[in-house]
Amino acid sequence: MEAIPILAAQRDLLACAPTGSGKTLAFLVPILHALKAPSRAAGLRCLIVSPTRELASQIERHVRELAAGKPFRIAFLDKPAATHQQQQQLHHHDILIVTPMRLVKAIEQEALSLSTVQFLVLDEADRLMEHGFLEQSDLIMSSCTHPKLCTALFSATLPSHIDQLAAHVLKDSIRLTIGAVNAIPPNITQELLFAGSEPGKLIALRQRIAAGMDFPVLIFVQDVHRANDLYKELVYDGIRVDVIHRERSNAQREQIVEDLRTGVLWCLICTDLMARGVDFKGIRLVINYDFPTSVATYIHRIGRTGRAGMPGKALTLFTRDDGDRLRPIVQVMLQSGTELPEWLHKLPKLTRQRKQAIRHTPVQRAHIRAGFDGKVKLLPNGKIRGVNYRAIKKRTASEST
Numbered sequence: 001m002e003a004i005p006i007l008a009a010q011r012d013l014l015a016c017a018p019t020g021s022g023k024t025l026a027f028l029v030p031i032l033h034a035l036k037a038p039s040r041a042a043g044l045r046c047l048i049v050s051p052t053r054e055l056a057s058q059i060e061r062h063v064r065e066l067a068a069g070k071p072f073r074i075a076f077l078d079k080p081a082a083t084h085q086q087q088q089q090l091h092h093h094d095i096l097i098v099t100p101m102r103l104v105k106a107i108e109q110e111a112l113s114l115s116t117v118q119f120l121v122l123d124e125a126d127r128l129m130e131h132g133f134l135e136q137s138d139l140i141m142s143s144c145t146h147p148k149l150c151t152a153l154f155s156a157t158l159p160s161h162i163d164q165l166a167a168h169v170l171k172d173s174i175r176l177t178i179g180a181v182n183a184i185p186p187n188i189t190q191e192l193l194f195a196g197s198e199p200g201k202l203i204a205l206r207q208r209i210a211a212g213m214d215f216p217v218l219i220f221v222q223d224v225h226r227a228n229d230l231y232k233e234l235v236y237d238g239i240r241v242d243v244i245h246r247e248r249s250n251a252q253r254e255q256i257v258e259d260l261r262t263g264v265l266w267c268l269i270c271t272d273l274m275a276r277g278v279d280f281k282g283i284r285l286v287i288n289y290d291f292p293t294s295v296a297t298y299i300h301r302i303g304r305t306g307r308a309g310m311p312g313k314a315l316t317l318f319t320r321d322d323g324d325r326l327r328p329i330v331q332v333m334l335q336s337g338t339e340l341p342e343w344l345h346k347l348p349k350l351t352r353q354r355k356q357a358i359r360h361t362p363v364q365r366a367h368i369r370a371g372f373d374g375k376v377k378l379l380p381n382g383k384i385r386g387v388n389y390r391a392i393k394k395r396t397a398s399e400s401t
């Protein structure tokens with residue numbers, strides 16, 4: 001809420017606040033207030049950039065809800081503008097929500113000019129200023145040439161190199177930090193579990209499920225293949241589970257999110273595509289099945305629970321292979337008051353060379369063993385057609401001994 005008067009005064013802002021603390025409203029409320037009313041003559045006045053389609057679509061929903069009753073022209077640019085007429089229409093929106101790739105295409109095709117933009121918001125700004133997005137963000141920022149442009153950068157995480165970069169692109173800005181930088185909301189209870197090896201993780205997960213788990217649960221894995229493999233395992237176990245990653249269609253993703261919201265699904269397996277910004281309602285537990293690759297990833301993943309002050313839990317599994325990546329995340333857990341065994345307090349620092357070497361290299365992991373490859377069908381009693389439940393019970397019991 002501290003951001004509201006700053007943006008209302010049209011000052012550049014760099015804001016860092018914990019996950020689930022309501023950053024979206026913190027920028028939408030003052031911007032809608034400042035825009036006052038629709039104005040076709042003024043051209044596009046507000047541009048909101050998000051790194052993923054899911055988050056952009058969620059922001060669009062929030063804008064429409066907040067602007068209800070005022071006929072602002074709001075659009076989410078999720079497809080290239082194909083015809084000249086569509087390109088012309090882009091200029092006539094008051095507020096445009098975009099992902100960088102689509103916007104850069106529109107700028108390059110000269111389908112859209114950003115010279116009238118008065119409010120530019122980069123949501124998940126540290127991600128948008130990282131390798132992979134930085135060039136696109138740079139082009140977007142330099143295309144916003146209005147003399148009274150107000151730029152706002154929002155995120156729950158702010159690595160120091162991004163902090164410095166942000167300071168260069170903002171003018172006479174205010175820096176706002178709610179709580180400590182990279183803080184975990186205190187309402188999220190964190191747990192770290194050593195599972196020994198890859199098969200040990202599956203056993204640990206099955207044991208937790210068998211012991212009773214608060215659904216809905218999000219499970220993060222490191223890539224699409226592992227998401228599909230774990231999905232097969234959990235379907236085999238009779239769990240109402242689905243999977244989201246870049247290979248699912250937009251329609252499938254939307255249906256899955258809806259199914260999770262309404263309780264049709266208990267469990268959603270996802271890649272880091274869903275780690276940032278997405279506001280799943282009522283997630284009780286986040287499981288890091290594969291250890292996160294960075295502190296930022298850890299914070300954003302577990303931030304899918306414990307939103308708006310609700311209680312949440314996060315369970316992070318690790319194996320011997322994750323040893324080099326453990327220390328920074330252990331530090332974050334300790335700083336937020338998580339009790340961990342004494343040996344974890346004394347993990348050695350990595351050398352700079354080792355840090356560099358592992359930064360962009362995912363851990364090579366053994367396959368998650370797939371138990372069932374056939375076609376599956378969820379029955380009304382919650383079981384899956386074609387699954388031998390007796391065999392699973394027997395197998396789980398023998399694996400855990």
Ligand SMILES: Nc1ncnc2c1ncn2[C@@H]1O[C@H](COP(=O)(O)OP(=O)(O)OP(=O)(O)O)[C@@H](O)[C@H]1O
Nearest residue numbers: 018019020021022023024025156277279303307308
């Ligand atoms: N003042 C408020 N009172 C109650 N709930 C709120 C308030 N502001 C926001 N919320 C709710 O809190 C939830 C989290 O908000 P939001 O998605 O904006 O968080 P965020 O800070 O952007 O998180 P992230 O860093 O994960 O993107 C949403 O469901 C939102 O509706």
